[in-house]
Amino acid sequence: MKLTAGHLTYCTNIHVGENWADHFNALKLSFPEIKQQLSPNAPMGIGLRLSNIASIELLQGDNLLQFKQWLQLQEAYVFTMNGFPYGGFHHTIVKDQVHAPDWTTDDRVAYTLRLFHILANLLPEGMAGGISTSPLSYRNWFKTAPALEAAKSDATKNILRIAAELNLIKQKTGIQLHLDIEPEPDGILETGREFINWFEQDLLLQGSVFFEQNYQIPAAESQKLIKDHVNLCYDVCHFAIGYEPHELVIEELTNKGIKVGKIQISAALKAKFDVSHTNKQTILAEFEKFNESTYLHQVIARLADGKLLRYPDLPDALTATDDAREWRAHFHVPVFSEDFGLVQSTQADIIKVLEIQMEKPFTDHLEVETYTWGVLPDSLKIPLTQSIIRELEWVKYKLTN
Structure with missing residues (x-):
């Protein structure tokens, strides 16, 4: 729906099913x-x-029409x-494979080009459209610094191929994508700092050469094009997990x-441990309730000196012996709830980002993305459609009051 702050919707990755018939049936229901x-x-928008x-099947026959x-x-x-997710996203072990195939x-x-051609066909006249995607790849697949740099370079080249197609x-057509x-x-x-550094030191630099050599576009013009x-897709959960300062980013x-x-x-989920850690075991028992096998639930611990300690998944953190003062875990919990007993959510980060957006709008696309309804602890589950409505009503209220 169109609000003063932008177009607000929800992401349909919450629905089970991987073929077009499943996607469409879920929407119709x-x-x-x-x-x-x-x-x-x-009118109301759909993410x-x-x-x-499903992207292949949508282009078959008269499905798109x-x-x-x-x-x-x-x-x-x-x-x-x-x-972002190319293949199965529900009722399967996703974990790090959410990045596969990577950039x-x-x-x-x-796949991404196909999505853009579909989006160009669906966009209302005069509106820009965007597609969110993986942050190049999963870094733990690359065991050496040279291998990681090579992957980053290859991924950047492929993203420049997308930019060239979107420019065409x-x-x-005049459609902005x-x-x-x-x-x-x-x-x-994985952070705002890393994204900005990559954008300036890799994407723009490689892009200047790429567009000069392949399209005879000078550097100044190619930088604007890129x-x-x-x-950037500003996923508030991901930035909150890393304790990032939203205003500065x-x-x-x-x-x-x-x-x-x-x-x-x-x-995301978060919890603070007291100085003596007398509450640690009870808090860990609460985190254990969110330990499920479908998705990665990375944990970032903040130590007493402010340093951050990263765990690739919740089980790794649960068996660790860190001296953290706070944990934040990658588990998309309902945005309308802040308190889950001994653990809380990073709802305050959402409120901060929405306040910035209302004061100085920096995008006009807003999408609620809570995809974990099927793996939430039973005490947090309510009917899916009502969950979506409740989340959007909460966000709409925050944006209009």
Whole structure:
């Protein structure tokens, strides 16, 4: 739905199913009720997630035409997509495979280009569209510094191929599209600092050579082109896990002319340990309730001296003996709840980012992304459609009051 702060929607990666029929059926079952509750008298946007298989099937026969007709009947529109998970995302062990195939591969390029051509076909006239994606790859796959640098370089080249195609689409159709890189723990890019450094020291530098050699576009023009078509996906959960200062990160991005394609509104788990650690075992027992086998739940511990200690998954942290004062865990919990007993959420980080957005808007795409409903502890589960409505109502209230 269109608010003063931007277009607000939810990401459909919450729905089970990997083929187009499953995706479409889930939308037909849930979206009309959601729209009726939240935007009965005005069009409402959808944050569409398509697996690789679904993206292929959507382009077969008259599937795309049928979908466009359904969108029109529902007074719905697609303005953002989630191109991060390529394959299975529910009822399977995802873990680090959420990054596969990564940006070093042609498969990731082909999938993302297909999504952009679909999005260009679905976008309302005059609206820009974005697709969020993996932060290049999963860094723990690369065991040496040279291997990691090589992967970063290869991934950057492939992202420049996407930027070139998006530039051609804009020249031919006037449609503005952007790829939104989503830093997350243990990605090759996992922090705002790493994203900005990569953008300036790798993407822009390689891009100047790439566009000069392949398209005869001078450096100054190519840098503007890259900034138009490669943006940041500001996932609040991921930035909160790393204890990042939102105001400073967003201010630096703005000052450097690096655009934010969308805000993903999401919350992580957190808890503070007292100085004597007398509450540690009871808090760890609460974290244990969130220890499930589908997704990675990286933990970043903050020590007494402020240093950060990173664990690749919750089981690694639960068996560690750190002297942390605080833990933050990558588990997307409902954004409308802050208190889960002995553990809390990073809801305050969402409120801070939304306050910045309302005061000085830095994007017009806002997407709620809580995809863990199926693996939440039973005490936190409520019917999925009602969960979506409740999250969007909470965000809408924060943006309008």
